[in-house]
Amino acid sequence: MHTHTQQTAAQQFPVRRIGLINGLGLWTLYVKEVRRFAKVGFQTVLAPVVSTLLFLLVFTLAFGDLRPAVNGVAFNQFLAPGLIIMGILNNAFANSSSSLIVSKVQGNAVDFLMPPLSAAELSIAFIGGAATRGLVVGTATILCIWPFMSISIAHPLVAFWFALNAALMMGMVGLLAGIYAQRFDHLSAVQNFILLPLTFLSGTFYSIKILPQIFQQLSAFNPFFYLIDGFRYGFTGVADGSIVRGVVFVGVINIVLAIVCYAILRSGWRLKT
Numbered sequence: 001m002h003t004h005t006q007q008t009a010a011q012q013f014p015v016r017r018i019g020l021i022n023g024l025g026l027w028t029l030y031v032k033e034v035r036r037f038a039k040v041g042f043q044t045v046l047a048p049v050v051s052t053l054l055f056l057l058v059f060t061l062a063f064g065d066l067r068p069a070v071n072g073v074a075f076n077q078f079l080a081p082g083l084i085i086m087g088i089l090n091n092a093f094a095n096s097s098s099s100l101i102v103s104k105v106q107g108n109a110v111d112f113l114m115p116p117l118s119a120a121e122l123s124i125a126f127i128g129g130a131a132t133r134g135l136v137v138g139t140a141t142i143l144c145i146w147p148f149m150s151i152s153i154a155h156p157l158v159a160f161w162f163a164l165n166a167a168l169m170m171g172m173v174g175l176l177a178g179i180y181a182q183r184f185d186h187l188s189a190v191q192n193f194i195l196l197p198l199t200f201l202s203g204t205f206y207s208i209k210i211l212p213q214i215f216q217q218l219s220a221f222n223p224f225f226y227l228i229d230g231f232r233y234g235f236t237g238v239a240d241g242s243i244v245r246g247v248v249f250v251g252v253i254n255i256v257l258a259i260v261c262y263a264i265l266r267s268g269w270r271l272k273t
Contacts, residue, residue, distance in 0.1 A: 026121040029112060033129025037095055048091055048137045049144055052083045056145065059205075070207050071238045080151055081159075081232040082204040084141050085166055089199065089224070092134030092170035093177070093191070096126050100178025101187055109271055119266035123175070123258070130171030131164070138163055151235060158243065159234025165250050166227040172257040179270050198224045208240050223253050 037044035060076050067075040103109040112122060145151060153159055173195070181187040201215075202208075202224035208216050219225045219241075226246035233239035239246075265271075 022116055022118070022121055025115055025117045026125050029117065029122070029125035030128050033095065033099060033126060034132055036099060036129070037133045044091065044095075044133060045137055045140055048087045049141045052087050052141050053144060055083050056080060056149075071209075071236075071240070073236045073238055076149060077151055077236060078207075078232070079205065080145055080149060081235040082228050084138055084145070085163065085228055085231040086199060086204055087141050088134040088138040088163055088166050089170045089195075089227070091137045092130045092167040093174040093195065095133040096130035096171045096174035097178040097181070097187055097190075098174075099126060099129070100175060101181050101184060104178075104182070104271070105184075113268075113271060119262050122265050123172075123261045126175050127168060127171040127258075127261070130174055131167035134167035134170065135163060138167075153235055154237035155234045157234075159231055161247070162227055162230035162234060162250070165254055166231065169223065169227070169250070169254050169257065172254070172261050175261050176257075176264065179264055182270070198222055202228050203240060204228055223250060226250050 056076065056079065059079055063075060069075065070078040100109075103111070117125075142151075177187055177190045181190070202219065202222050208219050208225065211219070226241065226249050229240050230243055230246045230250070233243055
């Protein structure tokens with residue numbers, strides 16, 4: 001009798017076999033993260049593009065031809081790639097960090113903790129959504145700049161590699177910051193006291209060769225310098241540092257960040273406790 005009841009229940013409610021990877025759940029969470037920023041595209045995509053164009057316009061009008069070429073590259077062509085990748089970095093961080101902190105503040109983190117999603121699947125979905133937003137903003141910025149400035153891409157694959165790794169890196173940093181933060185103030189502190197100085201001291205607006213020797217040496221430990229320098233090299237063919245070293249340095253950091261993100265999500269730190 002008991003066996004018959006179990007068989008009847010199994011027929012009415014068949015067991016769903018997910019398999020090694022919950023592809024549907026992963027895809028659903030990724031799409032949810034993309035739709036989060038796509039629904040407010042004016043704020044999440046258009047606004048960063050306009051900010052970058054304004055930066056470029058102000059610098060171009062303020063300096064014009066007064067600013068000498070940087071490493072043999074016209075100043076506006078030197079500046080444009082740095083501003084583009086800044087948009088990628090900032091928006092990738094904003095997407096994952098805001099998603100986590102909003103879920104925690106509103107108390108709906110259970111929406112992604114309860115479904116049968118592993119720590120790896122959660123990581124991929126959140127980081128993938130953040131990287132998508134960063135790359136969308138970067139692509140939109142390039143398309144908007146192109147009609148007004150004769151920028152060329154000397155090494156497309158190099159530019160894409162550094163853009164992708166920049167988006168992934170900041171997606172992971174944003175994920176960790178969102179898990180760590182208990183309030184929006186904590187998130188602002190990470191942005192203002194850690195990320196912003198690293199970004200502005202990484203050669204976005206200038207060549208690091210003009211800095212004192214001590215600051216040039218410190219730049220060798222700044223991942224943002226390698227991201228910006230490598231991305232700029234993809235456009236101009238000129239770099240301040242070693243591109244090979246940058247590829248290795250950024251790759252190692254992203255691997256370490258991926259492991260840390262997985263470990264923290266698996267532990268449930270500040271999400272399940």
